[in-house]
């Protein structure tokens with residue numbers, strides 16, 4: 001009886017895994033709305049809960065595990081492999097990435113402004129194609145994504161191209177670091193040898209809820 005039960009449990013688990021890994025992704029792959037709901041809502045929330053981490057954190061771990069420091073191509077490859085084999089993510093991706101590369105190479109810009117960095121995938125692609133003195137500014141309004149992107153870009157060895165705006169002594173003053181909270185940003189500036197960081201305790205605007213400002217001096 002135990003063997004039968006074990007067999008049916010493992011059979012059920014295998015069926016669920018097959019549904020999750022192949023059947024549903026294949027079924028939704030031609031429908032934009034369904035694909036986004038599946039990958040960007042259902043799977044992401046499920047994996048966040050199961051792993052107690054976020055998708056950008058998992059993507060960063062894949063980069064740290066599989067890409068060579070200072071090698072942008074290996075960073076792009078590690079992210080593409082992660083997204084094709086493990087978990088979808090909203091990067092421009094390998095297919096549209098090739099179009100992006102050819103436009104960047106064709107225009108050969110001295111300055112690039114990218115709106116929407118996410119984890120820095122397209123930033124790495126663009127930055128690795130720019131001539132030495134070009135400037136790339138990339139904007140991301142989600143602080144968790146921005147903190148991960150900084151680490152991905154630094155892993156690719158392209159930090160200086162992105163951070164051309166910062167010079168030794170530049171001061172970053174970040175608001176809302178406690179509420180809603182920017183834990184990844186705080187961890188980054190507090191642990192990086194490139195910043196001297198100080199917290200100013202205060203309150204969320206017009207309330208008694210704790211919030212504060214983080215002042216970080218860029219040391220170069």
Ligand SMILES: C[S@@+](CC[C@H](N)C(=O)[O-])C[C@H]1O[C@@H](n2cnc3c(N)ncnc32)[C@H](O)[C@@H]1O
Pocket residue numbers: 090091092093115116117118119120121122123139140141142145
């Ligand atoms: C599709 S993702 C970008 C993907 C990224 N370019 C890549 O290929 O790796 C869009 C990003 O834009 C960001 N975003 C949306 N509205 C924004 C805004 N007004 N300012 C800055 N970032 C924004 C989102 O948080 C999200 O991370």
